[in-house]
Amino acid sequence: xxxxxxxxxxxxxxxxxxxxxxxxxxxxxxxxxxxxxxxxxxxxxxxxxxxxxxxxxxxxxxxxxxxxxxxxxxxxxxxxxxxxxxxxxxxxxxxxxxxxxxxxxxxxxxx
Amino acid sequence: xxxxxxxxxxxxxxxxxxxxxxxxxxxxxxxxxxxxxxxxxxxxxxxxxxxxxxxxxxxxxxxxxxxxxxxxxxxxxxxxxxxxxxxxxxxxxxxxxxxxxxxxxxxxxxxxx
Numbered sequence: 535x536x537x538x539x540x541x542x543x544x545x546x547x548x549x550x551x552x553x554x555x556x557x558x559x560x561x562x563x564x565x566x567x568x569x570x571x572x573x574x575x576x577x578x579x580x581x582x583x584x585x586x587x588x589x590x591x592x593x594x595x596x597x598x599x600x601x602x603x604x605x606x607x608x609x610x611x612x613x614x615x616x617x618x619x620x621x622x623x624x625x626x627x628x629x630x631x632x633x634x635x636x637x638x639x640x641x642x643x644x645x
Numbered sequence: 646x647x648x649x650x651x652x653x654x655x656x657x658x659x660x661x662x663x664x665x666x667x668x669x670x671x672x673x674x675x676x677x678x679x680x681x682x683x684x685x686x687x688x689x690x691x692x693x694x695x696x697x698x699x700x701x702x703x704x705x706x707x708x709x710x711x712x713x714x715x716x717x718x719x720x721x722x723x724x725x726x727x728x729x730x731x732x733x734x735x736x737x738x739x740x741x742x743x744x745x746x747x748x749x750x751x752x753x754x755x756x757x758x
Contacts, residue, residue, distance in 0.1 A: 575751075576751055577649070577735055577752050578737075578749040580746060583746060637687045638688075
């Protein structure tokens with residue numbers, strides 16, 4: 535069965551610092567991988583997605599993620615965090631409409 | 646292009662009552678999925694509808710039901726509400742391609758007293 539693990543429940547970074555959010559997945563084949571962001575009281579917004587090809591994918595708001603098959607990982611990165619990036623981030627794996635989400639990582643940004 | 650619209654955004658019910666939530670997908674999207682989000686359990690898949698048929702179902706009791714209309718709009722119903730049903734209910738629509746990108750609404754926040 536497919537599953538997603540986000541090891542970090544809560545991360546705090548200073549504004550301007552770099553960010554990496556971890557995501558590990560379990561799936562029988564090469565999955566489709568996604569990162570979503572959720573601001574308080576809002577729905578989820580897609581940041582980026584990986585289907586195939588280049589393992590480094592660029593997303594919106596300056597985010598990128600790297601797919602590493604050998605580590606079953608799809609970590610999200612941003613070189614310089616802005617205060618508006620404070621939100622909850624979800625990694626997801628799926629095929630078609632069978633989508634499984636990680637538990638989420640809450641990001642706090644210190645001024 | 647309008648996004649996914651969920652109504653109502655907020656509602657308060659008491660135990661034993663029932664509730665119906667509505668979701669209008671993005672125009673052209675025929676697949677609608679429902680998720681329950683709670684602080685303790687995270688995002689849990691409820692069910693997915695395509696062309697008025699339920700294709701997938703998560704591990705929820707029969708009190709949770711849904712349907713989809715011919716215009717792809719969907720409703721979910723929860724009967725005999727329990728305190729533990731308090732949650733943010735999210736609807737997502739997609740084009741039903743293999744890549745399955747989901748577009749989420751802002752959710753309906755249900756509080757059960």
